[in-house]
Amino acid sequence: MSDELAIDARELRRSFTTGRRRDRRIVEAVCGLDLEVNRGERIAFIGPNGAGKSTSIKMLTGILRPTSGEATVLGLVPWEQRRELARRIGALFGQRSLLWTEIPARATLEMLGVIHGLDDEHVRSRIELLGEILEARELFDQPVRTLSLGQRMRCELAAAMLHEPELLFLDEPTIGLDLLAKQRFRDLLLLLNRELQTTVFLTSHDVADIEHVAERAVVVSDGSVIYDASVAVLRGELLTNKSVRVGFSSVEQAGAFADGIDLEWRFGAGTPSVVVLSVDTNTTPIGPVLDSVMAADGIVDLSVVDAPLEEVIAEIYERR
């Protein structure tokens, strides 16, 4: 095991017993996970539901003990040295809050400072710095329950970053955020990684999170790694399919546009005034496609959407 790595996992396995008596069976949630993550790296750890992502994160943060295998995180064995590790990592779970909702985030941050054993002056300066980076100074003074989801997530990130963690675990951090808030959040992660060299370990079902934040993608399925490559390679090989949704003011205009287009297309489900074009950007540059769309009559709506993560993973399976 190497102390130089942020994460070093070897043959990590975790099984659960489910059901009662006669229905009892053993489920292998993680089956021999091998993973090395360098310090300062931004990694996307992705896979379909039930792939073993959350179980892996729980083992790597010390919440769960593996059935077998070994791992070190920042040189520590997570399930043996959980509290020591907690001083050096940050964690953000999109669906669970680290903040006390009845009080302003600033009070939670100050309390977390005490829990982490930081001196008051240092905590105050960290809160100021994070407030500035996250543009959240005013938000820190409002009770958390009065904040929007996007505002709360910025405060959650501040809580996860307060003690200057060397490694940040993010489990679906952008879930429920609107497009603008998502983009802002991704930019913040990049900024924190660049300015503070924080290692980022991200799981997300949103392809855009992976494309914008991560430099490396590890795909897991059925509890083991099935793909490990840089996001640039992933983008070139797999993230090339885009859907262009074009809304028209009438069904006739949509039909006329579809007749004249030289791409694979279909009408929107239940909405015949919408035409959905499938574009493989490896063979068809997106720019000219959009130019031709913009020249059509009666356009009322336009969006470009990535292929869902499930399709990307299905394609990885097909290629194996």
Added chain:
Amino acid sequence: MAAQPAALIVAGVFYLMVTAILAGLWRAAADASGGTVVGYTAAALVWYVATSEAATIALPPRMIEDIGNDIGSGTIGVEMLRPTSVLWLRIATEVGQMLPRLGVCVVVGCFFASVTVGAPPDGAAIALAAPALVLAIALNIVTQHVFASAAFWILDAKATWFLYQKLVFVTGGMLLPLEVLPDSLETITKLLPFSAMAYIPARLASGHFEPELIAIQVAWLAVLGTAAHLSFRAGERHMTSTGS
């Protein structure tokens, strides 16, 4: 911890209603039995129920269920990512949340009892009742964590909450001084920790200067604090080994 003003007002009004009803009942009982009930005067009984109700109503309702839900849903797993004890941070938070509610109940209770029956029966005893009230509530919170830790194994604490609530109601002296019970039952209830959660501060507030009662509370706090520590430690280990 700050509390919502509306929640504090509701707690204060609810407390006043319950205390007024019980105080009325006990004053009537005292009048009907020649001015005292098992040695408590009508005034002492009003101060008794004002204190015993404050010890109970100041607590967040259904705490055991909430703790159980946090364990069952895995929220406690997130709390395990803090470099401190999950249990003692929770208890500190609950005590913090309780203080404003307790403050409201104490102010309303003192006002109500003073207006209806006059000053407390014994100045020195009421001075002891103040720390006893805080100890009673701290003990209640710690004990609820012991009961709630069952959720580490059974993933649900609803049944435990039902049992616990009845034990505090019946054997804690919340509704009546324990001396009212038959001798054998009185002895048993006084040996249980639940009497330290309502009866002891109420007994002090009703004019009985008995400092040894505080020592009993401290002893129970030590015993049940240890039990909570051990049960949470075992529960966290169970969780990390089973992932439940």
